[in-house]
Amino acid sequence: MTTSAIPIDELSQQLRTGIGRVYRRFRALRATDELGDAAMSVLTRVRKEGPQTLTALSDDARVTPSSMSQTVNRLTAGGYLVRSADPTDGRRVLFELTESGRRTERESIARGRAWFEGELTRATDEERAVLLRAAGILERIADAPAPGERA
Amino acid sequence: MTTSAIPIDELSQQLRTGIGRVYRRFRALRATDELGDAAMSVLTRVRKEGPQTLTALSDDARVTPSSMSQTVNRLTAGGYLVRSADPTDGRRVLFELTESGRRTERESIARGRAWFEGELTRATDEERAVLLRAAGILERIADAPAPGERA
């Protein structure tokens, strides 16, 4: 394989387009769900990582603490999350899933997957291998610190 | 290469995560731009495809006509797009770029690319080849008709 010199600007353009279109497709599917985009991401994060502070959630989502405060407000008001005090630091609040939150997260993931998994099933094995590798590379890129930002 | 049986559900989960994180990163970068996410996508579409009807724009973005109507309202109010009548069908309205819209689109694309292209430059040639192929596969999937939807 040569150093095939894929032009960075073309690659960038095509990836942005592809990613944007798939993301918006996901969002459209989730529009009929009881919870929105950001709210579902929070539930998934808490399910995977356990009880989280507000700061941890806002850092992870790359939104301001005040944005996240409002998102978790909606989630606690709706009974999906509960607040609990951090015994070691009175400033901190830990957010954890209720039974309802856990169930909602599980069901939404299952529903949202239907369309996407259907499409993935139609791809070839070789294409799926490409996509799997791409997923890892994209996640690494997404988590890379911004210039001037400490890791 | 064996028929390596990548589990669809794992692949789906990892791709959704990777795509979601990169997309939100883009959105965060664009937050300081003069135009938002949906508005920029409209400008890009019109730049690439020429004057578009409202229905064409809403179909492409997979939002309702009324959502798109409001987005183009903001864009025409801001002087980025102009309306013109379709001579062959009095119901139709064609939206096209103004000079300002053209310039804004060009500059925003350039700015938004800085971070992403920097990261892509840090990847290996082989990784870039994987991402390029993935971009094409993702776009094909994103454009696939929903079950029951006509192509």
Add this chain to the structure above:
DNA sequence: TATTGTTATACTCTATAACTATA
């Protein structure tokens, strides 16, 4: 009747600015 587009209204998500409480 069907298609194209708009307006009214409401919700999610995000931001900045100003604030309280704890370390």
Add this chain to the structure above:
DNA sequence: TATAGTTATAGAGTATAACAATA
């Protein structure tokens, strides 16, 4: 002083419902 979190307010983006104009 610095950190963790909240509230007030505003704007983008989306949806549904109800509507007008043209085909």
